[in-house]
Amino acid sequence: KQEVTQIPAALSVPEGENLVLNCSFTDSAIYNLQWFRQDPGKGLTSLLLIQSSQREQTSGRLNASLDKSSGRSTLYIAASQPGDSATYLCALYSGGGADGLTFGKGTHLIIQP
């Protein structure tokens, strides 16, 4: 069974710092991997999606990488801002069907002004 782990569980950094969130998975046979953002009491917003054949995706200050062979993905946030404070979730498709995403438990990020 696929398992997804996110480290750290919580992170607090001063505004302006660059930071990296980590996601690891146990089965490298994945179709794609997504990073989501969740604000308190809200739904999930998709940030980046990396197909299994890709190594990275970029959107603005966000860059996500994927290394299937080592079972790892990272989300890099450049020049962090207080508005980046949220919980970041890593999720992936594996198994080949219409099955839902397998989620990590998330990293709760606080950017201090």
Added chain:
Amino acid sequence: NAGVTQTPKFRVLKTGQSMTLLCAQDMNHEYMYWYRQDPGMGLRLIHYSVGEGTTAKGEVPDGYNVSRLKKQNFLLGLESAAPSQTSVYFCASRAPSFETQYFGPGTRLLVL
């Protein structure tokens, strides 16, 4: 274009009561999903559907039933609510290709 909507937003039930959560999407997606989110557990898949009239079990289906009578709607039913079903429920949809899932805002359910 509203995306994925869920009703109700919040509900309190007593143990043994029944209720139905409604999910609607306007993106003409074939696939729809119900997840629950619990503290310390992350999101877990309850049931999903690959098209109108079809449903399948996910990771934690016990105590729930679903129906997909129309392509745009996916209903989640609790026949006899239990305190263990206190959770936040999220609906999601996507196109058949392995693209992003779009999530609704969630339904908070408290079972007393």
